[in-house]
Amino acid sequence: MEHSKQKLLISLLVEFSNSFSKQINESAINQEMEHYIKRTVQDFVERQYRGSVFNKEFKKMVDKVNHAKDNENLVLNYRSDKLWTEISELSKKTTSFANAYSIIDLLGKNKDAFF
Numbered sequence: 001m002e003h004s005k006q007k008l009l010i011s012l013l014v015e016f017s018n019s020f021s022k023q024i025n026e027s028a029i030n031q032e033m034e035h036y037i038k039r040t041v042q043d044f045v046e047r048q049y050r051g052s053v054f055n056k057e058f059k060k061m062v063d064k065v066n067h068a069k070d071n072e073n074l075v076l077n078y079r080s081d082k083l084w085t086e087i088s089e090l091s092k093k094t095t096s097f098a099n100a101y102s103i104i105d106l107l108g109k110n111k112d113a114f115f
Contacts, residue, residue, distance in 0.1 A: 006054050009090055010044050013061075016083040017041040023080060029072045036064065062091045 017037050023030070040061050043049075049057055065084065068074035076084055 003050065005090070006050070006058075009058065009087065010041075012083060012087050012090070013041045013044060016080060016087060019080040019083055020076065023075070023077050025075050027073065027075065029068055029074050033065065033068050033074055037061075058091065062088060 020037055021034055040057075044054075044057070065074070066088065069076070069084075
């Protein structure tokens with residue numbers, strides 16, 4: 001995956017992590033996933049993975065979150081769900097950079113509208 005796409009994904013992951021942390025849901029799976037997401041996103045930011053290492057770690061995260069959503073009743077609020085959908089689509093290469101940048105712009109301008 002190109003470096004510019006990795007940087008975009010990290011920006012979206014940071015937004016997703018922040019949004020997910022602000023959710024009010026006390027279920028065990030949500031608490032477990034909140035810790036996992038925070039730790040994993042922090043690793044992406046601090047370690048600055050590149051190339052195949054980034055791809056491998058990113059795929060692990062996408063698979064784990066999608067599995068929790070599909071099989072373990074992980075709950076995402078509207079904003080977190082929109083962000084995760086965009087992240088998942090980018091990981092499959094089925095969406096354009098323009099869509100992702102539009103979401104970042106929207107989130108930057110209307111943060112309070114999603115809560």
